[in-house]
Amino acid sequence: MERPFAITLDVGTSRANHTGSWRVERPVYVDRLPPCNDACPAGENIQGWLYEAESGGYEAAWRKLVENNPLPAIMGRVCFHPCESACNRVQVDEAVGINAVERFLGDTAIEHGWSLPAAGPDTGKRVLVVGAGPAGLSAAYHLRLLGHQVRLVDSSPKLGGMLRYGIPAYRLPRAILDAEIARITDMGVEVVANHTVHDIDAERREGGFDAVFLAVGAQLGKRVNIPAGDSSKVIDAVSFLHQVADEDPPMLGRRVIVYGGGDTALDAARTARRLGATDAVIVYRRNRDKMPAHAEEVEQALGEGVTVRWLSTVERFENERLVLEKMRLNADGFPEPTGEYEELDADSLVLALGQDTDLSLLEGNDNVEVRDGVVQVATTMMTNEGGVFAGGDAAPSDRTATVAVGHGKRAARGIDAYLRNVDFVSGDRHDLATADHLNTWYYADAPRTERPELERIRRQTNFEEVIGGLTEENALFEARRCLSCGNCFECDNCFGVCPDNAVIKLGGDVKYVFNYDFCKGCGICVRECPCGAIEMVPELI
Amino acid sequence: MSEQRVHFYQVGSFAVGNRLLSADDRTVQSSPHRTNSIDSGHRACQGCGEALGARYALDAAMRATNGQLLAVNATGCLEVFSTPYPETSWRIPWLHSLFGNAPAVATGVAAAMRVKGRSDVRVIGQAGDGGTVDIGFGTLSGMFERNDDVLFICYDNEGYMNTGVQRSAATPPAARTATTDVVGAEPGNGFGQGKDLPRIAMAHDIPYVATATVADLHDLERKVERAMSFRGARYLHVFVPCPLGWGSASNDTIHLARLAKETGLFPVFEAEHGVVTNVSRIRRLAPVEEYLKLQRRYAHLFGAKGRPDIVARLQAIADANIARYGLAPERGELDNREDA
Ligand SMILES: Cc1ncc(C[n+]2csc(CCOP(=O)(O)OP(=O)(O)O)c2C)c(N)n1
Ligand code: SF4
Ligand SMILES: [Mg+2]
Numbered sequence A: 001m002e003r004p005f006a007i008t009l010d011v012g013t014s015r016a017n018h019t020g021s022w023r024v025e026r027p028v029y030v031d032r033l034p035p036c037n038d039a040c041p042a043g044e045n046i047q048g049w050l051y052e053a054e055s056g057g058y059e060a061a062w063r064k065l066v067e068n069n070p071l072p073a074i075m076g077r078v079c080f081h082p083c084e085s086a087c088n089r090v091q092v093d094e095a096v097g098i099n100a101v102e103r104f105l106g107d108t109a110i111e112h113g114w115s116l117p118a119a120g121p122d123t124g125k126r127v128l129v130v131g132a133g134p135a136g137l138s139a140a141y142h143l144r145l146l147g148h149q150v151r152l153v154d155s156s157p158k159l160g161g162m163l164r165y166g167i168p169a170y171r172l173p174r175a176i177l178d179a180e181i182a183r184i185t186d187m188g189v190e191v192v193a194n195h196t197v198h199d200i201d202a203e204r205r206e207g208g209f210d211a212v213f214l215a216v217g218a219q220l221g222k223r224v225n226i227p228a229g230d231s232s233k234v235i236d237a238v239s240f241l242h243q244v245a246d247e248d249p250p251m252l253g254r255r256v257i258v259y260g261g262g263d264t265a266l267d268a269a270r271t272a273r274r275l276g277a278t279d280a281v282i283v284y285r286r287n288r289d290k291m292p293a294h295a296e297e298v299e300q301a302l303g304e305g306v307t308v309r310w311l312s313t314v315e316r317f318e319n320e321r322l323v324l325e326k327m328r329l330n331a332d333g334f335p336e337p338t339g340e341y342e343e344l345d346a347d348s349l350v351l352a353l354g355q356d357t358d359l360s361l362l363e364g365n366d367n368v369e370v371r372d373g374v375v376q377v378a379t380t381m382m383t384n385e386g387g388v389f390a391g392g393d394a395a396p397s398d399r400t401a402t403v404a405v406g407h408g409k410r411a412a413r414g415i416d417a418y419l420r421n422v423d424f425v426s427g428d429r430h431d432l433a434t435a436d437h438l439n440t441w442y443y444a445d446a447p448r449t450e451r452p453e454l455e456r457i458r459r460q461t462n463f464e465e466v467i468g469g470l471t472e473e474n475a476l477f478e479a480r481r482c483l484s485c486g487n488c489f490e491c492d493n494c495f496g497v498c499p500d501n502a503v504i505k506l507g508g509d510v511k512y513v514f515n516y517d518f519c520k521g522c523g524i525c526v527r528e529c530p531c532g533a534i535e536m537v538p539e540l541i
Numbered sequence B: 001m002s003e004q005r006v007h008f009y010q011v012g013s014f015a016v017g018n019r020l021l022s023a024d025d026r027t028v029q030s031s032p033h034r035t036n037s038i039d040s041g042h043r044a045c046q047g048c049g050e051a052l053g054a055r056y057a058l059d060a061a062m063r064a065t066n067g068q069l070l071a072v073n074a075t076g077c078l079e080v081f082s083t084p085y086p087e088t089s090w091r092i093p094w095l096h097s098l099f100g101n102a103p104a105v106a107t108g109v110a111a112a113m114r115v116k117g118r119s120d121v122r123v124i125g126q127a128g129d130g131g132t133v134d135i136g137f138g139t140l141s142g143m144f145e146r147n148d149d150v151l152f153i154c155y156d157n158e159g160y161m162n163t164g165v166q167r168s169a170a171t172p173p174a175a176r177t178a179t180t181d182v183v184g185a186e187p188g189n190g191f192g193q194g195k196d197l198p199r200i201a202m203a204h205d206i207p208y209v210a211t212a213t214v215a216d217l218h219d220l221e222r223k224v225e226r227a228m229s230f231r232g233a234r235y236l237h238v239f240v241p242c243p244l245g246w247g248s249a250s251n252d253t254i255h256l257a258r259l260a261k262e263t264g265l266f267p268v269f270e271a272e273h274g275v276v277t278n279v280s281r282i283r284r285l286a287p288v289e290e291y292l293k294l295q296r297r298y299a300h301l302f303g304a305k306g307r308p309d310i311v312a313r314l315q316a317i318a319d320a321n322i323a324r325y326g327l328a329p330e331r332g333e334l335d336n337r338e339d340a
Helices: A035-039 A046-054 A058-066 A072-078 A082-086 A098-112 A134-145 A174-185 A200-207 A237-245 A263-274 A295-303 A401-420 A472-480 A493-497 A524-528 B002-006 B049-064 B077-082 B102-115 B129-134 B137-145 B197-203 B217-228 B250-263 B288-292 B296-301 B308-325
Strands: A025-029 A126-130 A149-153 A190-192 A211-214 A233-236 A255-259 A279-283 A307-309 A312-318 A321-329 A335-345 A348-351 A388-390 A503-507 A511-514 A534-538 B069-073 B094-096 B122-128 B151-156 B208-213 B234-239 B269-272 B275-279
Touching (some): A025 A511, A035 A082, A046 A098, A046 A472, A058 A072, A058 A098, A072 A098, A072 A174, A072 A401, A082 A098, A098 A174, A126 A200, A134 A149, A134 A174, A134 A211, A134 A401, A211 A401, A237 A263, A237 A348, A263 A279, A263 A295, A312 A335, A388 A401, A493 A503, A493 A524, A524 A534, A524 B250, B049 B069, B049 B077, B049 B151, B049 B217, B069 B102, B102 B122, B102 B137, B102 B151, B129 B151, B151 B217, B197 B208, B197 B269, B208 B217, B234 B250, B288 B308, B296 B308
Parallel strands (some): A126 A149, A126 A211, A233 A348, A255 A279, A255 A348, A279 A307, B069 B094, B122 B151, B151 B234, B208 B234
Antiparallel strands (some): A025 A534, A312 A321, A503 A511, B208 B269, B269 B275
């Protein structure tokens, strides 16, 4: 027997003494749901793809990302990242720049020409997707993955829906949009552009479709009754942005007033500036705190010379004079008229007061329930009529592109369950990895990396992209800021801190296991796990 | 700036390991091939800081000496829980004699190795705080004075834990032990007594003296490695919380060691030839209450009949340490003490 230096006698090892019998609680490894994943409307496994990116595995990271969302380069630009608002890293310094890393991965994939996974084995089922916005594109992608045949129709000449006709190019360059759409259609999607569906039942019947997904969006700008002289130029923001996207911008003059306080109002005002308006003024009836537009968009618009009249409503528009009534907020925060008026010179008025859905294709169908102007759906996204599903802005929703992507995925899974005649099962959600599960001592201090912004002066005249991308080095740094909430990232702490050597390090997918023969149940490993991936459970005695 | 960025590895140098680091930059403890100098099955209490500290230190020494290591142990918990006849947890050559003579025995072993021409074999002497600062102090001071080629490690759990939590000269003021009851004007251990052994060791002008805790593994391992790079007498004082003796939760062992350092109550530093060469500055400064409240040995200081005056005196000790060693955090905004 080979013995260590200077050991001459056989000794009994203390391993004969199974101290595991002292234990009243045992540690077990768990996966908790990271708050970013929990908050992602598209159901991305953000912590999972950041984990891959942390070691420079960008392609693996991208593949993990597109399991849920086929549009990362787009989302990395237009998503309002609720993930970052939920990120636990704020307890240490600032949220992880998830959106910036997503964009880096999306751009890298386009650069390298990585393609989406191949379509699944053919099921012989045919699905009609009406509307090629984010919901329709996402549904088409997930349906192809599941092996269903997809016809994707859209009334516009090009695909993308609001991504193309609503979001200006300085936020989403068209080359990026085209690249990510092409990747989806290349999976064998039958595309019919310039085709408006007038009667969904007829369309379904004639095409022999087994299921239909309605993702027609909300394309109709809301109108309000504002007295306006014949000569006054009034246009709704949706039409305005659509015409700009078609490279046929309307002549709005030099003084453009935009009425409304949402992101569309800001897009319209910023676009007007770029088209040469010297004054781009937003009129909004409440104050900045109450503005529904996202704060960073407001910040950028103001930086580009857009101005805002807070607490004002438009009274009438005549002879290049716009009359505003001043408002004040009552105790409940609602605006009420003050009876005070003021006037502004204006060449045109753009109405950005919300959008309605054009559901005329449902006329004659009595089964699908429409309430509050949108199609009502179950958790599977199915309407009251078997095989007819709806999502995106046409269904009850927060009306963001990311929500639409999530709807598309869910609808595809709902359709799949319907077509296979099985129950729809949504995966069980783990317990949330809240900040109190973390031991933040272990994380190195590292402030967040911001993306570069285009200089202000260049933003006033052209449609160049405003926000730049991260370099590889910065993206790697940013990914490594992730705390890996609730999911082991192999820091070896449990393995190191056990006074009884009762953690076995295996590496690979299993990572570590407990040796319950010796674990006394002290709980140090749980306390010192940075990311809350171990929990104590009582022994059944 | 860019250089700093590529060197950022999520948990930096705080965690035991890190899959993003090269094997060389990880701790000894992160390796599946570590010695495990003390094996499983030992009879230390749940969450024992001493078992942990000893494995950390000896595994690091095993790596530093390429496995050519002998350890001499004084009587105390570490000896008793590791070797109940006929079993042993030791996976390194190990020798036990008496409570008070470990430094002298270690000196003798080192001399024997020298005589045998095996100066590649290095010797570690180790003891609890009682064995070091009290009964073993005379032989330890002699070992220092003769500059014998031994690294002596004290595992300081601030009392005679093995025999039932009696006071030692390393027991802090106000702490309750079996022999310092919470009676009288100064309940618990008295102020102004005790010995600060790292400073006494420095006064011997030996090549290397350092303190460490089980809460900063990278630091502890680095110090063991540094110690093994010297010949002559060296001293390492490791702070090891004791859940049983302190009345703390078994899962708080490392957390308490961290707080002892972050409050300033236990200064972490190193010195060469009697001069302090390096201190571990506080990263997230904490008030002493945060540390004291987690331990029942200080329970009499809190609650309705609490003694805020005594807590203030303990805070003053921490503040004096911070001033003496320059432990204040680098950035003021990290100061999260309420009174700061
Ligand atoms: C000469 C002598 N006196 C007393 C004892 C009893 N004894 C054994 S261990 C111990 C206390 C050890 O305290 P410390 O050195 O701090 O080690 P710990 O157990 O706390 O780790 C005592 C008093 C003894 N073994 N020999
Ligand atoms: S730290 Fe990482 S896992 Fe945790 S919420 Fe933020 S991005 Fe998600
Ligand atoms: Mg002791």
